[in-house]
Amino acid sequence: MSIRYELISEDNISCIKDLCNELMAYQQSKAHIRPELFDSMCFETRMIPSVQSAKANFILVAKDGNEMVGYVYSNISPKETYSNEFATFFDLDSVKNEDVGCLSQFYLKECYRNTGIGTVLFERSMDWLDSFESIGDRFIFVSNGNDSALKFYLGKGFKVSHQILDGFITVLRNT
Template identity: 60%
Template sequence: MNLQYEVIPEEEAESCRDLCNELMLFQKSKASIAPERFDSMNFDTRMLPSIENAVHNFLVVVKDHDRQDEVIAYVYTNISPKEVYSNDFATFFDLSTVQRENVGCLSQFYIKEGYRQFGIGSRLYNMSMEWLAEFEDVEDYFVFTSNGNDDALAFYQRKGFTISHDILDGFITVLRRKAEIRRS
């Protein structure tokens, strides 16, 4: 495999459209609780509003040079005001438990079938966490996993996230991690 990891500006998020939509279908296929909720979730309803609401965005795509630079994976991470996570859809965490104004969120993460188990996920995860660590004013990192996606849940737990709680009657599991303490 001849893979290239490329940080892209949010203006090029369109290159993630197909994979984002594939992620929503993948999550629906795994879900045992309310899979129909994914019917209205796609690039336009999930990624674009998230990018617009964020203070800072970090997008990485992975291209396979052997397949005409096909985008085979992506991660979208952001820094957003904590209030963004309380909306008409759900309240994702108790805002009073977050001391700082902004939180970090590993928001979307997807690797095409056939490319999993080659370390791509760990590399994208590490890139995201290194980026998040640049923001000294952010103490809390969150990941939201959909029900049925046990592999993702286990992956984040291996990386130091702990389950905080479930929301929407178990539709989403909220995982949380404190930022590493920075020493000068």
């Protein structure tokens, strides 16, 4: 296994379409609260709108040879982005600055988990978010049933803030 990491430009996000769709299917397979909400979630409905509405984007893929085996997507967005027709993800008044940092999507193919690749993707994502002096609040939203992801983020210093949509999503915060 020879893993290398590659930044993906916003213009080239279509190269992670399959991984993004695998993530949505994985989240749905784990969900025990309203899994049907994932029926309409895919690359076109999640990744593209998020990239387009963000002020800054960070997309890093892990490759084993020429095969993409995982990715992390983080962004800087206005805090108001997280109050929409789907849900209000956090109390906007609790965020001091106008923008927030969010680790928005993170996926690693199963056979590459627990190898350290996820930690590299996570740490590089956090380094990128930390490079913005104006960002005081960082969030991660974990879908219900994804206990391994929740444990991973808790081990990296994030704390559970609250749940939304009757437990469909657990909101993690690290300020």
